[in-house]
Amino acid sequence: MTYQNFSLKRLQEMDAAHHLHPFTDHRDLRAAGSRIITRADGPFIYDSEGNEILDGMAGLWCVNVGYGRDELAEAAYAQLKELPFYNSFFRCTTPTPVLLAERLAAIAPDGVNQVFYGSSGSEANDTALRLVRHYWALEGNPQKRIVISRNWAYHGSTITGASLGGMAAMHGQLNGPVPDIRHVMPPYAFELAEQGESDEAFGLRAAKAVEDAILEAGAENVAAFIGEPVMGAGGVKIAPDSYWPEIQRICRKHDVLLMLDEVITGYGRTGQWFAAQTFGLEPDTITTAKALTSGYQPLSALLVGDRIASTLVDKGGEFFHGYTYSGHPVACAVALANLDIIEREGLIERVREETGPYLNKALKEALSGHGIVGEVRSIGLMGAIEIVRDKESRERFSNAGSAGVAVRDHAIANGMMLRAVGDTMILSPPLIWTKETIDMACERIGKALDLAEAGLRKAG
Numbered sequence: 461m462t463y464q465n466f467s468l469k470r471l472q473e474m475d476a477a478h479h480l481h482p483f484t485d486h487r488d489l490r491a492a493g494s495r496i497i498t499r500a501d502g503p504f505i506y507d508s509e510g511n512e513i514l515d516g517m518a519g520l521w522c523v524n525v526g527y528g529r530d531e532l533a534e535a536a537y538a539q540l541k542e543l544p545f546y547n548s549f550f551r552c553t554t555p556t557p558v559l560l561a562e563r564l565a566a567i568a569p570d571g572v573n574q575v576f577y578g579s580s581g582s583e584a585n586d587t588a589l590r591l592v593r594h595y596w597a598l599e600g601n602p603q604k605r606i607v608i609s610r611n612w613a614y615h616g617s618t619i620t621g622a623s624l625g626g627m628a629a630m631h632g633q634l635n636g637p638v639p640d641i642r643h644v645m646p647p648y649a650f651e652l653a654e655q656g657e658s659d660e661a662f663g664l665r666a667a668k669a670v671e672d673a674i675l676e677a678g679a680e681n682v683a684a685f686i687g688e689p690v691m692g693a694g695g696v697k698i699a700p701d702s703y704w705p706e707i708q709r710i711c712r713k714h715d716v717l718l719m720l721d722e723v724i725t726g727y728g729r730t731g732q733w734f735a736a737q738t739f740g741l742e743p744d745t746i747t748t749a750k751a752l753t754s755g756y757q758p759l760s761a762l763l764v765g766d767r768i769a770s771t772l773v774d775k776g777g778e779f780f781h782g783y784t785y786s787g788h789p790v791a792c793a794v795a796l797a798n799l800d801i802i803e804r805e806g807l808i809e810r811v812r813e814e815t816g817p818y819l820n821k822a823l824k825e826a827l828s829g830h831g832i833v834g835e836v837r838s839i840g841l842m843g844a845i846e847i848v849r850d851k852e853s854r855e856r857f858s859n860a861g862s863a864g865v866a867v868r869d870h871a872i873a874n875g876m877m878l879r880a881v882g883d884t885m886i887l888s889p890p891l892i893w894t895k896e897t898i899d900m901a902c903e904r905i906g907k908a909l910d911l912a913e914a915g916l917r918k919a920g
């Protein structure tokens with residue numbers, strides 16, 4: 461039976477009756493009814509009414525090679541027929557996770573050569589936290605357990621992910637986070653820089669907050685610092701240039717491991733395979749998922765640096781951790797085909813040399829002068845637009861978040877899928893976007909801003 465046998469209304473009724481969506485106020489959803497996306501092609505998604513929408517979010521930060529790739533469907537089909545599943549426990553494995561691990565080691569930053577698989581970014585961060593603490597225990601420093609993270613960080617939605625993350629609303633529902641995780645200010649100059657403070661000075665101050673937290677806890681008790689190289693779900697917060705080199709220096713000085721969460725930035729988004737390479741960092745772990753398969757299959761890979769891996773191998777004994785679907789053969793087959801496409805089509809070079817710089821320029825030229833835009837920023841193919849009532853003072857509209865929702869709703873109605881994080885609009889499109897697609901996006905976003913401004917100013 462296929463969904464075409466059902467009317468939109470009936471699908472919405474069944475959805476409301478039985479389907480609890482992620483990150484959703486279920487009463488609101490039931491009142492409004494869900495939007496049902498039925499197909500997609502290239503950079504566009506289509507809803508059940510046949511509306512074509514330019515997907516500015518690559519699904520959910522993942523569909524880097526765009527939609528409708530037969531090659532990925534065929535890779536999955538071939539693997540499903542040959543061997544749909546076998547596990548990687550009990551000294552077994554299947555070929556595709558092996559091939560993929562070797563491939564990932566080749567593209568990862570120097571000194572990162574091992575892979576631990578899961579199905580989601582949240583699972584991979586669970587693996588990362590366990591591995592890092594296990595590492596210090598094996599090294600004879602079991603008290604080195606504290607992890608420093610940042611407010612507004614997003615590291616997933618399992619209890620570990622939400623604890624590592626810095627989302628206050630999620631913490632509120634945790635009923636007790638994983639212990640020994642501390643949060644400091646993020647490098648978010650738009651809201652946190654002081655009057656007259658340069659970007660450079662602000663970046664150093666935000667990094668110093670990490671060092672202060674290490675000193676307060678006692679470096680002998682701190683296992684790691686974890687951060688997204690560019691904070692994604694928290695609102696595409698891009699650190700000033702001074703921030704990451706200073707974080708690397710601080711971690712080295714205090715012998716604190718550097719855990720990068722590249723679930724969004726991995727696989728090309730910032731114009732290198734990994735943002736660690738964009739920023740010249742030497743991480744001990746790199747959490748990846750999403751664009752590893754361009755979302756065509758659920759798969760995550762925690763990339764593990766040599767320092768941790770050699771201790772695990774030499775001193776570890778059994779590491780009591782893993783998932784049924786660690787190294788799922790079909791997901792790994794799709795990942796291999798996906799990396800082929802990224803490489804063959806030169807998508808990363810295109811982001812680095814052409815579309816990334818063009819997006820930056822186009823956002824500035826087309827949108828930064830708009831009456832309700834306080835700032836535009838981007839790196840590679842991810843960007844943000846800050847919505848404000850007053851451009852000069854950066855005062856927001858009252859009722860936080862309502863301006864973001866207004867812009868988003870007008871954008872979608874005008875064929876542009878954008879996401880709002882509070883009053884920050886965020887953009888993270890497929891890497892197949894061209895200059896023409898970027899122009900189309902800017903035009904549609906501009907229209908949404910005009911319509912939203914009219915409504916917001918009228919509402920006061």
Ligand SMILES: Cc1ncc(COP(=O)(O)O)c(C=O)c1O
Pocket residue numbers: 521579580581582583585614615616617621688692693721722723724749750
């Ligand atoms: C940086 C980051 N880490 C972890 C996750 C969690 O990934 P998943 O939703 O696959 O569990 C996300 C999801 O958006 C993310 O953006």
